[in-house]
Amino acid sequence: MFPRTDDLLRALPELIWCGFGMLAMLLQPFVRSRHFFTGLALVGAVGGTGAAFVAGATPGEGFYGLIESDVFSFFFRLLVGLVAVLVVLAADSYLERENLPFAEFYALLLFATAGMGVLASARELLTAFIGLELSSISSYILAGFRRDSTKSSEASLKYFLLGSFATAFFLYGIALVYGATGTTNLGRMDDADPGSNLLKLGLSLILIGIGFKVAAAPFQIWTPDVYEGAPTPVTALFSAGPKAAAFALLLRIFASVPAATHFWFWAFWVLAALTMFAGNLGALLQTNVKRLLAYSSIAHAGYILVAFAAVTFMANDLNGGATPAYAAVLFYLLSYALVKIGAFTIVSEIGGWGEKNLTLDDYAGLAQRQPVAAAALSLYLLSLLGLPVTAGFFGKFYIFKAAVNSHLIWLAVLMAINSIIGAYYYLRVIVVMYMREGSAEAMAAAPVRFPVAVNVVLAVTAIGTVYFGLFPNQVLNFILQPNLIAH
């Protein structure tokens, strides 16, 4: 039986992403042109993102409750779609420079994006599992895409082994939740017994699985190695896309399973505190910019988890008290995705052939050699730091506000302390770029010319960062609706 039209429309973004991914695979033996595949991937990524509007225009359950098309999934499809578009643009010149096969790369990228889309719109734990696997398996391969680099292969293997372990936890958790509630559909868990130990155990295992995906401490050990070893555009994808999608699933579980919220409050409190410190303290010692940004993304997962603690705390407030906390997560993920993609794109371009120039010393004097790149990277770093007039500031501000709203003063104070630690290493990069002289040969070398596609990425992310830093209103009013997540 052929599915209903509405169901297809509700899953249209994922269908388009997957379709173009398969198209790229099929055409790979026949077409040799890099530009063709970049164009194809771009059309696919943009098309899927555009289809999010179609899906958004047909709200409701799809495929008998397997997926849900609501404002929430619309937002996340746009977000992961935007990430995919930007990564395609950033990867184009990288793939040529590193002489990597492009068709497979774009196909995997689109599959991963489709997986994230599924994850964000899943209403059913098993659908979520499929989305998780789809995005994870593509990610494992993408991480090892530079086959001749040992670091890249190591990253891939590490990610795969630990990742599949975590997925097993997730799957086992689903099984236990099914045992406790008799369903895997999140929409039917309203009346689950909050006291059930089986449910608690299942939820804990699910949390561990997702905690791994978002790099929450103590499940974050893989992150620096994988982020460092993966090709830099892939790192940009990892830091923005899968993380957002996994957080999306977590948010949806909260919104749908009242029994989950109370139980998870302290878990998130501790996770948030641990993750912030693990990321920031780890980053303090880094001299490799790519690795530094990897640690920074752990720290930022910690900040987002602070908002989760606020969500769990406010969830029993029936007057929509948790809405601002949800909005804080969404806004943060948006601002964070823009910034991280921009930053990693610059790292990718400055890194040059074979990703050689990744240490802080390579960035010395960058402001004089390449003022625009240095200014853009500074903007991203300041946004990560949370300085006003950047989107990151509002992101952090809303999380602070959500935390204080829920009377989590101490968690807010811990976050404040972490912001200061973070300020140190972000500033260190800026200091190196602006205040230190580069080595004589580096200064004498001709500046790296950025390809047009890369400049587009930088322009979009930089303008977005400043725009949302000045006028967060539109996005915020959009995500602050009471019916953000369908019940």
Next chain:
Amino acid sequence: MGSLFQGGHLLSILIFFPAVGSLALLLLRGDDHVFIRRIALIVSVAEFLFSLLLLRGASFTSGDYRLVEYGQWITSPPIHYHLGVDGISLFLVILTTFLTPISVIASWSSIGHRVKEFFVMLLMLEVGVIGVFLSLDLFLFFLFWEVMLIPMAMLIGIWGHERRIYAAVKFVLYTMAGSILMLVGIIWLYNATGTFDLPTIQQMIQTGTLVIEPRAEMLLFLAFFVAFAVKVPLFPLHTWLPDAHVEAPTAGSVMLAGVLLKMGTYGMIRFCLPLFPEAARRAAPWVAVLAIIGIIYGALVALVQPNLKKLVAYSSVSHLGFVVLGIFAFRSISMQGAVYQMLAHGISTGALFLLVGMLYDRRHTFEISEYGGLATPMPKLAAFFLVAALASMGLPMLNGFVGEYLVLLGTYQSHWQWASWAALGVILSACYLLWSYQRVFFGEVTRDKNKTLPDASGREKFILVTMSIVMLWMGIGSVYFTRRTAAASQAVIDQVEPQRPYEARVPGSTNILPDAKEISAAGGANR
């Protein structure tokens, strides 16, 4: 044009005109240094002239905010673009716009590399500082407060001396550590009141609509106070200051000492006292003790400094201690004195840093032992240095005297012990300034290199004459300033100590200064 300035948008223009100017600079080619300097000078002088319109645009006979601009910026949470000026912020803004062109001229020839970026940063700094002084929305205030960090750090870190990077990072981390807690405090306050609007919250506190439980109030007070105390800097949070000053280029030091430190004391007056009056009263003795320690400690360290610039930096710690003491004595006279001391310190310490910078341009050292007998080769510079030093130590007829005197007078009325300890600082400041002056300028020329040093150039003379005139004017014509600061200072005191009976006057005190009479008249009228 007239209506544009008189009518509603003068404050916005004051904030954004330097921003436009620095963007314009950014678009220029970087190699024509003279042109860039001229543009920067024109922008900063025009900004100064705009700021003088404040004096004509509004009268400051009551403590209300003038030239208010109010507009919606962000809807959830409701954040407003709310600007206003009162007697306290008025002169701080003018001080900023005055010192900026001075800094531009002072950097004319001493900044030789990355000239364009330098002036861009200087103008961006001005944007942030003026924004801080004019914001009436807590969120907007915080925004400018943070934004201003980066240009200042860049000024220190790029154009500073040997240990500039260390100093720049230290400066940012110290300030940020303080201010991030203030952000938590601001959000807490928002949760209690539902608004970020300063006048609204003030009104809620005065009318009793908002009652904060004492423990929470103290925590909130501390969250704000620590952020400001770092900036002031209050002992023991002052350790970033000597580093930042010594490493900063001359213009950076002038802006840092002249204006940035005042953001801390301004914050105390504008936020700590009116928002948390009860906590401020309870904390006052502790704060006063810290301020007095700062006064004496700063002076003692200055006394033994072998480094001339560090000496001036520590003298700032000492002088700003007077300001904090004046604020927390809760007398309208001492509050007036604190505001006056903020302005006077901006001018006289700014002048001292300019002079030290001029010496550095000639000899590339700050060590006092490298100098000696400089009055012989450069009599004019020596004379100006003497004026600035005398102003800084509080000689009557010069600007430093008025502020210190009013602070001591007001403090004496509330706690005579505080005043007597603080008075030690006045004596010590005479010691360290005169002694260092003697070692640098008097006696035989001890180093051969110093014999041929050129005296002040035309540009330097222009700066120094301007600064000296202002010092003298502020020393003699203090009424011009206090007339405008009186009502606002009184309004702050009224919010902290509303029930206090009319303060007993020290016999004869009103006759010494013409403006003291004004103050008591203004105070009397309010009751």
